[in-house]
Amino acid sequence: MRKKINRHKFTSLEKILLLILGIIVFKFIISFVNLPLLNFIPELKTEAALKRKYLVLVRLEDNKEYSKVYNLLSNELQKEKSLSDYLESMEKSDKKNNVKSSQVYINKIILDGNAGYIDRTKTNCLNENCSQTKIQRNYKKWVYENYHWRVANTPAPRCIRKEPYNIAPEFERALNLMKQRFNDWYKQYNTENLADWSYLNCLDIQYSNTDKTEGIFTLDEEGSNIDRLLIKVDYSYRNNDDLLTAFVLVHETTHANNYLNSIMSGDKISCVEDEVSSFYNQLLLGGLFNQEERESLNRRLQKGYNNLNNQLKISWDLLDLKDKARKICRTEDFNNCVMKEVIPLIEDMVRNNPYYQKQCGLN
Numbered sequence: 001m002r003k004k005i006n007r008h009k010f011t012s013l014e015k016i017l018l019l020i021l022g023i024i025v026f027k028f029i030i031s032f033v034n035l036p037l038l039n040f041i042p043e044l045k046t047e048a049a050l051k052r053k054y055l056v057l058v059r060l061e062d063n064k065e066y067s068k069v070y071n072l073l074s075n076e077l078q079k080e081k082s083l084s085d086y087l088e089s090m091e092k093s094d095k096k097n098n099v100k101s102s103q104v105y106i107n108k109i110i111l112d113g114n115a116g117y118i119d120r121t122k123t124n125c126l127n128e129n130c131s132q133t134k135i136q137r138n139y140k141k142w143v144y145e146n147y148h149w150r151v152a153n154t155p156a157p158r159c160i161r162k163e164p165y166n167i168a169p170e171f172e173r174a175l176n177l178m179k180q181r182f183n184d185w186y187k188q189y190n191t192e193n194l195a196d197w198s199y200l201n202c203l204d205i206q207y208s209n210t211d212k213t214e215g216i217f218t219l220d221e222e223g224s225n226i227d228r229l230l231i232k233v234d235y236s237y238r239n240n241d242d243l244l245t246a247f248v249l250v251h252e253t254t255h256a257n258n259y260l261n262s263i264m265s266g267d268k269i270s271c272v273e274d275e276v277s278s279f280y281n282q283l284l285l286g287g288l289f290n291q292e293e294r295e296s297l298n299r300r301l302q303k304g305y306n307n308l309n310n311q312l313k314i315s316w317d318l319l320d321l322k323d324k325a326r327k328i329c330r331t332e333d334f335n336n337c338v339m340k341e342v343i344p345l346i347e348d349m350v351r352n353n354p355y356y357q358k359q360c361g362l363n
């Protein structure tokens with residue numbers, strides 16, 4: 001004989017109560033299942049898995065749950081910094097940045113072997129109603145280790161392109177010359193490892209019909225972005241030699257670098273500062289050229305100021321300022337005095353030049 005089961009029938013009210021209870025239990029479990037527990041579940045080496053993990057990081061950072069964020073750092077980063085040091089540094093940076101809330105938009109996810117890059121735009125609200133913002137676009141580097149995605153080295157990579165753009169060989173040679181002279185200089189001070197030349201792969205230098213009143217070389221901000229820094233060079237420049245090209249290119253690559261910094265950090269430098277730093281680097285490179293290169297440049301300058309093309313006139317003007325700085329210093333100490341004293345002189349030159357007055361809106 002079958003045993004009669006007395007089945008309980010739920011009333012509608014009981015069903016609703018059960019549903020609410022279910023939701024509460026579910027939420028409780030979710031809040032309890034924190035990252036160490038999830039760490040048992042391996043993640044796939046895919047864009048989707050990396051995106052999921054990144055969104056976890058964003059949520060934790062928003063909630064300032066930094067001890068959980070610490071669990072997401074790579075082994076290397078955890079070895080570099082203890083949890084307490086990390087928490088302290090985050091507290092400091094929160095105080096400094098004073099961001100009320102932020103929103104993240106993922107532009108692209110790029111996988112490369114065991115590395116993953118998130119190209120993201122972060123809009124930081126600097127006040128409660130978000131009328132003041134700071135927008136940063138940069139890469140967050142991740143590394144796939146022990147079947148998990150973890151946050152890799154903290155400084156955001158400047159350019160993740162592995163290959164340079166297809167640029168004319170004369171530009172390639174000029175960039176190499178520039179890199180070599182700066183590296184020789186860094187080597188003297190054992191700082192060559194700190195030089196980040198990765199941005200060279202993001203430089204796209206192309207001949208075009210530029211408006212010559214705007215200069216022969218221009219950084220085209222409209223055509224530029226985080227992975228493409230477009231420098232346009234007027235066709236009329238074609239027949240110049242590598243030395244002069246390097247001298248002019250260092251000016252534009254400084255603009256490109258300043259532009260990249262402003263995208264990445266969300267901080268803009270002024271138009272005058274931008275020009276001063278570009279001229280400064282031109283003068284610096286001029287001083288780093290070897291004997292033969294300097295003699296070659298000097299030979300051309302001997303034609304007299306009025307017979308020089310614009311680039312050589314700039315070279316002349318900058319050397320003139322350097323002489324003035326040398327007189328102020330009363331020494332030949334290039335690094336510790338002359339190159340410091342020359343900065344305000346370059347700034348005066350920019351501020352008093354009608355071309356830059358117009359460009360920088362100084363009138």
Ligand SMILES: [Zn+2]
Binds near residue numbers: 251255275278
């Ligand atoms: Zn400029």
